[in-house]
Amino acid sequence: MKQTAKRSADVAGTEEAQETTLTFGQRMRERFTDIIAQLAAAGALVIVFIFLSFTSPVFLTFNNLFNIVAQTTVNAIVAIGMTFVIITAGIDLSVGSVSALAGVLGVMLMARTGMSWPLAVLGGTLVGGVAGLVNGLLVTVARLNPFITTLGMMSVARGLVLVITGAVAIFGTPDNFRLLGEGSINSVPIPLLILIVIAILAHLILTRTRLGRYTYAIGSNAEAARLSGIPIRKYLTWIYILSGLLAGFAGMIASSRVASGQPNAGVGLELDVIAAAVIGGASLFGGQGTIIGTLIGAFLIALIHNGAVLLNIDSNTQSIIIGAVVWLAVIWDQFRRRRLTTISQ
């Protein structure tokens, strides 16, 4: 990262490029703020965890923790894809609809055409990828802004779900399909294993590959990134494809858990997922965010949902709590960014 920055200063030699050359101190501060953000979210997670352990006798049971993990996986996987998009200062409002589309098409493939369920899962995931590709092309080639693009896709995908299914839930999945969302290997839930693999891969991509570095670069300063010679169109499109693929795969897992393709699945999912990323330290202005942070955010939200039912709190109050937590997370984010600016000056 340091070397790339130096090279851009040599090549471009303009003031603009020099402004993006990060000193070692600045880089360390950015890593530091990432860690602080994660610590804050992790702190909240630990506090809620301890609170629930004391107030509900059944919270700390294996069964309950198993359930929480299985329940969170769908949102966490989508949130990982959303993290990439948010880091580029973009947004993907279509993930809920796309996950439903993938879930429904995947189930149709296995229920109506007799395709084996692993292939159908792959098919569903690819459907998500295609949606992501369309999003990406509209953002990069047609130069539409991500908010409007994905807002449109949200409608288009939901409409497609209804047209294709004839607006009815699809049943008739093979019994083994359930394993995807509900199975376990040696008492470890399969969705958790899947989540861990995806999270590790995503973290490696984000921190060790060019795609990851360019994600941060595009989000921090798109103009400078473009002037430095980064092929923004290509990488941004791949990022939206990634978000779509993960939304598609998550949609298949959700379908597996209820053994059916539900046309109404994923309504409102995008907001939960954005909340998870923001709580975990991603900034909607771009350039900031980590996979670990997002996972912490997703689990925090899941803990609140789970705790609320265990403690008999109703769903409306749950919504209020989660909304308040998002506010706190964003206020904290603003606060430390302002402090950062004052320190570096």
Next chain:
Amino acid sequence: MKRFLARMLTCTLLVVVALQTTSCLQVQVQNGTTTTNNKSNTANGQLKIVVDPKAIGLDYWEQVHKGAQCAASKQSNVTVQWDGVNAETDVTGQINLLTNYITQGVNGIVYAATDAKALAQVTNQALQDNITVVNIDSGTDPQPASVPLFATDNVASAQKAADLLASSLHGQGKIAFIPFQQGTATNDERSQGFLQGLKKYPGLQLVAQQYSQSDANTALRVTQDILTAHPDITGIFAANEPGVIGAAEAVRQAGKIGKITIIGWDAAPDEIKGVQNGEISALVVQNPFKMGYDGLQAAVNMLRNHAKVASEDTGVTFVTKNNLNNPQIQAVLNPSCAHPPV
């Protein structure tokens, strides 16, 4: 950064302005023809009737669709326009949808209100524009005298469901209740009926109540958590299709099939399978086909013959493993225009 925001703002403004302009133009064009459409086409001419369920996507509403289409096929020159929003929670969406049809100038609207109070104004608007309105499944509050309601008497039926649950559990035990969405007439009526019915059985203890928001995955999640919090539950009552599917799935995953009596509303394919293999003890099955059928017929009657039509309780049937294969039950479960359960 500033440029990005400015560009985004301009884009949004342009889109909003464009939408406003086109809808304004639409209204102007339609207004001219609205009154002529309604007046000249009623007696024997072409009738366009919108049938709007609470949401597209549940097996239940598809039966309503079939019923309406069946009734229309037995009339002449009646077009059924089937349209709706994606989620039963999208009240604003339904209001907008129906308002658009009112503006377009349809002859009749047969619909299920997503929110009893909010949709009352839409009904009034339609009536003012000389559009015949019929409600199915869920009415409005207040329900105008000129708007008949074809629905299940949810309160009485839910009370009977409580009776059925109590008799399965021999009047003793801890139970959970999974309603779907606060504020919709059907949800509130079923809750009211069920809770009222429970009062007769002091041995039954309601230990948990969580909303499913009409989403199977949410129902699965909350039922799982309820089972964790109260492992000694012996009965669950779920008030609509997604709730039953999610709850049954949760019971299966917890390995408690046969140990927990599940009584649920509606009859989607997996719910029927659940009854067949013993996961679900009984289903409270409404007659959505009849709602669509009678509703559409009433609308046509009111338009062509200026008839006064009264509201009707379309009734429920309790489906258990024992009576699943009776022909009358089958007609209710698998209605068709050839064997209509009306």
